[in-house]
Every structure is written in structure tokens, then in C-alpha cells.
Amino acid sequence: MSSLELYPPDxxxxxxxxxxFNLYMITALLLFVLMMLxxxxxxxxxxxxxxxxxxxxxxxxxxxxxxxxxTMSLASTAVMWFFLRKYVSLHLWAFVSNYVLFxxxxxxxxxxxxxxGFASAxxxxxxxxxxxxxxxxxxxxxxxxxxxxxIGVGMLxxxxxxxxxxxxxxxxLGRGLGLQWLFRGEIDPNHPKAxxxxxxxxxxxxxxxxxxxxxxxxxxxxxxxPEIALNALVVKNLIYWFGHMLINATIYMGVIAVYELxxxxxxxxxxxxxxxxxxxxxxxxxxxxxxxxxxLMDYAEPRWMLVMGQIISYAAGFPVFLVTAYGVLTNIHRxxxxxxxxxxxxxxxxxxWAVGIVxxxxxxxxxxxxxxxxxxxxxxxxxxxxxxxxxxxxxTLLYHVVGSRRRAPVNSGVDRTGLxxxxxxxxxxxxxxxxxxxxxxxxxxxxxxxxxxxxxxAGSIAAMVLILGMLLFATRLIVGLLKAPADVDPAHRTx
Amino acid sequence: xxxxxxxWAITLTGMGLVALGFIYAITxxxxxxxxxxAARANRSSTTLRRGLFLALLLLSxxxxxxxLRHFPIPLQHEPSQATQVVDVVGHQWTWDVSQTHxxxxxxxxxxxxxxxxxxxxxxYAPDGRIVIQTQAMPGFTNKILYTFHTPGTYxxxxxxxxxxAHNGMTAELDVAAPGDKS
Numbered sequence: 001m002s003s004l005e006l007y008p009p010d011x012x013x014x015x016x017x018x019x020x021f022n023l024y025m026i027t028a029l030l031l032f033v034l035m036m037l038x039x040x041x042x043x044x045x046x047x048x049x050x051x052x053x054x055x056x057x058x059x060x061x062x063x064x065x066x067x068x069x070x071t072m073s074l075a076s077t078a079v080m081w082f083f084l085r086k087y088v089s090l091h092l093w094a095f096v097s098n099y100v101l102f103x104x105x106x107x108x109x110x111x112x113x114x115x116x117g118f119a120s121a122x123x124x125x126x127x128x129x130x131x132x133x134x135x136x137x138x139x140x141x142x143x144x145x146x147x148x149x150x151i152g153v154g155m156l157x158x159x160x161x162x163x164x165x166x167x168x169x170x171x172x173l174g175r176g177l178g179l180q181w182l183f184r185g186e187i188d189p190n191h192p193k194a195x196x197x198x199x200x201x202x203x204x205x206x207x208x209x210x211x212x213x214x215x216x217x218x219x220x221x222x223x224x225x226p227e228i229a230l231n232a233l234v235v236k237n238l239i240y241w242f243g244h245m246l247i248n249a250t251i252y253m254g255v256i257a258v259y260e261l262x263x264x265x266x267x268x269x270x271x272x273x274x275x276x277x278x279x280x281x282x283x284x285x286x287x288x289x290x291x292x293x294x295x296l297m298d299y300a301e302p303r304w305m306l307v308m309g310q311i312i313s314y315a316a317g318f319p320v321f322l323v324t325a326y327g328v329l330t331n332i333h334r335x336x337x338x339x340x341x342x343x344x345x346x347x348x349x350x351x352x353w354a355v356g357i358v359x360x361x362x363x364x365x366x367x368x369x370x371x372x373x374x375x376x377x378x379x380x381x382x383x384x385x386x387x388x389x390x391x392x393x394x395x396t397l398l399y400h401v402v403g404s405r406r407r408a409p410v411n412s413g414v415d416r417t418g419l420x421x422x423x424x425x426x427x428x429x430x431x432x433x434x435x436x437x438x439x440x441x442x443x444x445x446x447x448x449x450x451x452x453x454x455x456x457x458a459g460s461i462a463a464m465v466l467i468l469g470m471l472l473f474a475t476r477l478i479v480g481l482l483k484a485p486a487d488v489d490p491a492h493r494t495x
Numbered sequence: 496x497x498x499x500x501x502x503w504a505i506t507l508t509g510m511g512l513v514a515l516g517f518i519y520a521i522t523x524x525x526x527x528x529x530x531x532x533a534a535r536a537n538r539s540s541t542t543l544r545r546g547l548f549l550a551l552l553l554l555s556x557x558x559x560x561x562x563l564r565h566f567p568i569p570l571q572h573e574p575s576q577a578t579q580v581v582d583v584v585g586h587q588w589t590w591d592v593s594q595t596h597x598x599x600x601x602x603x604x605x606x607x608x609x610x611x612x613x614x615x616x617x618x619y620a621p622d623g624r625i626v627i628q629t630q631a632m633p634g635f636t637n638k639i640l641y642t643f644h645t646p647g648t649y650x651x652x653x654x655x656x657x658x659x660a661h662n663g664m665t666a667e668l669d670v671a672a673p674g675d676k677s
Binding site for chain 1: 498499500502503505506509510513514516517520521523524525526527528532533536537540544547548551555558559562563566567568569571587611612613615617619623624625626627628629630632633634635636637638639652654655656657658659660661662663
């Protein structure tokens with residue numbers, strides 16, 4: 001590719017795109033706040049500060065898990081769309097269809113949980129959805145799964161449109177990923193990082209969504225005809241294959257915002273390189289085959305899969321540490337960085353991702369998993385890279401866009417206060433989970449042993465501080481998004 | 496030595512090192528480098544990245560070898576040398592344990608399964624820490640081989656969410672000192 005054709009020539013959002021983008025992001029911001037409040041309710045219940053019964057606790061837990069994963073997917077899809085549309089020609093109908101199907105799916109899930117009483121956790125491990133001991137009906141389980149299917153179909157539509165657009169522009173997905181330059185040849189410096197990352201996500205998450213569709217249909221069949229029994233281990237493998245890729249894809253979609261925006265604030269080029277292309281190529285494979293690290297305590301799993309789960313967990317750290325995090329650090333080092341909300345959030349995002357995967361990788365060791373699996377160590381590490389990684393990636397783009405509507409980066413004292421509360425609350429919240437995990441405090445318990453309560457109280461307080469920061473962000477951003485676009489790049493303005 | 500404390504120390508060290516890298520870069524971010532400094536920084540950055548790659552590679556290979564050399568999960572389809580065998584079945588929301596009085600110092604084989612949904616079979620030591628766990632799955636039997644070193648009352652807890660009374664699904668094991676017949 002000798003010259004880069006841009007569609008649109010800059011990042012401006014024409015009328016239809018503007019409305020669609022606002023719908024995605026305002027919905028996501030509202031859902032993030034609501035889901036955080038549900039999470040806080042859970043922590044306060046464990047802290048014995050909220051009188052929530054076990055049945056309601058597990059409904060809230062199911063809603064919080066499904067809601068957060070879904071919202072992360074929704075918002076990070078909008079990040080990918082925002083940048084990918086510059087380099088390939090995407091159809092707005094596919095982007096809008098994803099939103100509509102997401103909303104329909106979300107309504108099904110909300111109905112299943114709060115009306116139907118469905119509380120099988122977001123992972124819906126077979127056969128719990130059809131073995132509720134009378135607390136919910138098979139119909140409620142089916143509605144929940146249909147909700148997932150609708151969301152999956154929407155994402156698939158978007159990915160297929162994006163895949164077709166990349167193939168039209170670059171010839172095939174391999175060339176979008178930059179595989180032609182892995183061993184030889186002069187790398188096109190204009191090859192967009194957004195295309196590389198999007199291609200990886202399309203390949204991996206399409207497989208994951210298809211696996212999810214297969215297992216959902218199997219479970220639906222079983223719900224209506226229990227005589228057709230399923231193999232619990234096969235179902236678990238499919239669920240974690242799907243679930244792992246779905247949530248990992250949010251990071252790989254979100255990081256596009258960092259790649260695209262950070263260099264505008266550092267003023268330093270952030271070029272594409274062979275290590276970068278290698279890291280995305282191997283990450284594509286790793287993210288597809290790493291899922292057995294969720295099944296390390298299933299001793300019936302073939303031994304080679306457990307070994308693969310451990311080794312690939314370690315290997316997956318290499319691209320993150322040595323290419324993405326290291327690349328960001330070298331880009332900001334001695335750059336004369338302009339510290340505005342987007343650039344601060346971008347650095348926070350990479351910090352959260354890189355630091356958060358340390359406990360995750362350690363937990364991928366079989367011997368460690370034997371004492372840490374399903375303790376609060378697990379929410380400790382995934383909250384680290386979701387709360388302090390993916391969400392700041394999304395906020396990076398939002399602050400940038402809102403800045404473009406004000407002709408300057410948003411950087412007020414209120415925003416900086418929000419960031420301070422978010423970072424302090426977020427780090428404390430995650431570290432309390434990890435600390436409790438090392439004390440063997442179980443996850444997903446509606447009521448805790450008396451000796452576990454102090455950490456629950458510390459976690460609750462940290463969550464309140466974090467949510468206060470998020471409320472400030474959400475308010476500022478929603479108001480900002482609703483303003484008319486000015487269509488300038490705020491990174492190149494002073495303010 | 497409690498395994499969880501070792502893991503905690505290693506984790507804090509790893510997270511701290513990554514955080515230090517960020518703090519260093521952030522403190523240097525405000526001062527732009529001139530062309531000569533940028534070229535020098537670029538060269539040392541490449542050298543440092545190679546060094547980090549090698550260090551991480553050695554660490555990963557070393558830990559993999561050390562942690563898998565004696566595979567932490569017993570062979571599932573071969574008889575073990577355990578002198579005590581305990582059959583465990585998880586139900587919503589009770590544990591059916593064939594033998595709850597055990598002796599420390601002698602290996603115990605736990606054969607763990609479930610009659611209805613997935614459960615998590617975790618054994619908590621008297622000090623409140625997990626010593627070992629596996630999944631209890633319908634249709635499968637997972638085998639644990641574990642030797643209790645400290646006598647006392649151990650608590651079994653369910654660590655895989657299994658429905659509304661999940662957190663109340665507990666049982667106890669009494670582990671006696673070797674030679675203690677009381």
C-alpha cells in the first residue's frame with residue numbers, strides 16, 4: 001500500500017455515524033454506571049452493609065457479569081469501528097444492526113434475570129441453567145440464552161462487514177494482519193495498526209462467537225428436551241473458549257484507541273514494526289488456544305490441554321509486555337508529552353493492562369491454580385485489566401471525541417478529580433480482591449465468613465470512590481457527546 | 496511456608512516492577528529529547544527490549560520446568576499408592592463424603608464427582624487457607640492425591656457457583672495425628 005486512502009478523510013462523524021456513535025457510547029456509559037452499582041451492592045452485601053438475600057444476590061451477580069462483559073464488548077466495538085472506518089469502507093447498517101441486536105439481547109437478559117429469576121452466572125455452566133431447584137424455569141434460562149444469541153448475531157454481522165471491508169482493501173485477512181512482512185520485505189509504514197488489531201479480533205472473536213452459538217443452541221435443545229443430555233466437560237470447554245475470546249477481544253479492540261491517539265499527544269511517531277506484527281500474529285493464535293487455563297481444575301481434561309493452558313498463558317504475556325506496553329513507554333519517554341485527559345487515560349489503560357496480567361499469568365500455573373482458582377484472586381486480576389485497562393481505553397476515545405466538540409482537549413479540574421478518584425478507587429478495589437484471594441476468600445459467595453468481612457468492607461469503600469470518579473466521567477462525557485461536533489482534532493490544539 | 500504467601504510476594508514484586516517502568520517513563524515524559532538523545536534512547540531501548548525478552552524467556556522456561564516436572568495432578572486412570580480413599584459426591588447443596596476421619600502423614604485419594612451440577616471441591620486448612628481443590632462434575636470423577644501434614648479440622652467448601660445455597664455447601668474433615676486413634 002503506497003498511499004493511504006482515508007474514508008472519511010478525517011475522523012469527523014457525519015450525521016448518521018454521529019447518532020450511531022452517540023447511541024453506543026451513551027448507552028455504554030449508563031450501563032457501566034448501573035453495572036458498577038450492582039457490583040457495589042454485591043460487595044456491600046458481603047460486607048454485611050446491605051440486607052440483600054442470597055437469591056437476589058445471585059441474580060445481581062448474573063446481571064453484573066453478563067452486563068459488564070456485554071457493555072465492554074459494545075463500547076470497545078465502537079472504538080474499533082471509529083478508527084477502522086478511516087481505513088476501510090464499513091457499512092453503517094452493520095454497525096447499527098449490532099446495536100439494535102445488542103439492545104434486544106440485553107432486554108432478554110434483563111427480563112430473564114429480574115422477572116424470570118434466572119441466576120446461573122454469566123457463564124451459564126451446564127447443567128445449572130436447567131437445574132435451578134425451582135428458582136427459575138427452563139423458559140427463563142432459554143430467554144437468557146436467546147439474549148446471548150441475539151448479541152452474538154449482532155457482533156457477527158459487524159465482524160463480517162469489517163472482514164469484507166478489510167479483504168476488499170487489502171486482498172485478504174492475512175495481509176490485513178501484516179503476515180506478508182513477518183519474515184521479509186519492507187514494511188509499509190502506513191499500514192494502519194487499527195487494521196492489524198481489527199483483523200486479529202475479527203478472526204479470533206468470530207471463532208469464539210461461533211463456539212458460543214453452538215453451545216447456546218446445544219443448551220437450548222437440552223432445556224426443551226432434557227432427554228438429550230450434554231457432556232458437561234465439552235460444554236464447559238466451549239463456554240470458556242467463547243467467553244475467554246469475547247472478553248479478551250475487548251482489550252484488543254480498545255487498545256486501538258491508544259495506538260491511534262497517544263502519538264498525537266506525545267508528538268512522536270509510533271511506527272509499525274516487525275516485532276509489532278509478530279506480536280499480533282502470535283496473539284491471534286494465543287487468544288484462540290489459551291482457554292484451557294480456565295479448566296486447570298478439571299482433572300478429567302486431557303493433560304496436554306492443561307499443559308498448553310499454562311504455557312500459552314505465559315507466552316501471551318510476551319506481546320503485551322514487550323511490544324504493546326514497552327512500545328507505549330518508549331513512545332512517551334522524553335517526548336514532551338501533553339498531559340491531557342485522553343493521554344492520561346491512554347497511559348493508565350496500558351498500565352492497568354500490563355500490571356493486571358501479572359496475577360493472571362501467575363494464576364495460569366497449575367500448582368498456583370490449585371489454591372487460587374475461584375477465590376477473589378480471579379476477580380482481582382480481571383477487574384484490574386478491565387477497570388484500569390479496557391475502560392480507560394474507551395474513555396480515552398470518548399474524551400478525545402468530546403474534546404473535538406469543544407475544539408480543545410477536555411482537561412478541567414473536575415475531570416482530573418474524576419481521574420484521581422477513579423485511579424485511587426480502582427487500584428485499591430482490585431488490590432483488595434487480590435489480597436483477599438491470597439487469604440483464600442471465595443468468589444461468588446452471597447455471605448462471607450466473619451474473618452472475610454474486613455476485606456469486603458475495604459473493597460466496598462474503594463468501590464464507592466471508584467464509582468464517584470466514574471459518575472463524574474459519565475456526566476461530563478454524556479453532556480459532551482450531546483454537543484454538536486466541531487470536527488477538529490483536539491490533540492493539535494492547545495487547551 | 497504457605498504457598499499463597501509466596502504467590503502474593505511474587506505477584507507484588509512483578510506488579511511493582513511493571514509499575515516502576517511506567518513511573519520512570521512518566522517522569523521522563525515531560526522533557527523532550529533532541530535528535531541525538533532520541534537516537535541514543537532508541538538504541539538503548541532496542542538493547543533493553545532484547546534483554547527483557549531473554550529474561551522473560553528464561554523465567555518462563557524455568558518456571559514451566561520447575562512447576563510441571565512433578566506434574567501437580569495425579570494420573571487419573573491409574574491406581575495410586577494412597578492408604579486412605581475418600582469418595583466425594585457434590586449435590587445441590589450438600590457434600591456426600593464417604594469418610595471424614597483421616598490420618599495426617601499418609602496420602603489420601605479423593606475421588607470427586609457430582610450428581611447434578613458443577614461444584615468446586617476445595618479443602619480449607621484450619622488456618623483458613625485452601626490446601627487443594629478440584630472440580631466436581633456430573634459424569635466425571637476427578638482424583639486428588641493429598642497428604643495432610645497438620646492435624647485438625649479441615650473445612651470443605653464449594654468453589655464453583657451451583658445455585659442459591661452455594662455458599663452454604665460445606666462439610667468437615669477431621670484429620671488426626673499419626674498414631675492418634677481417638
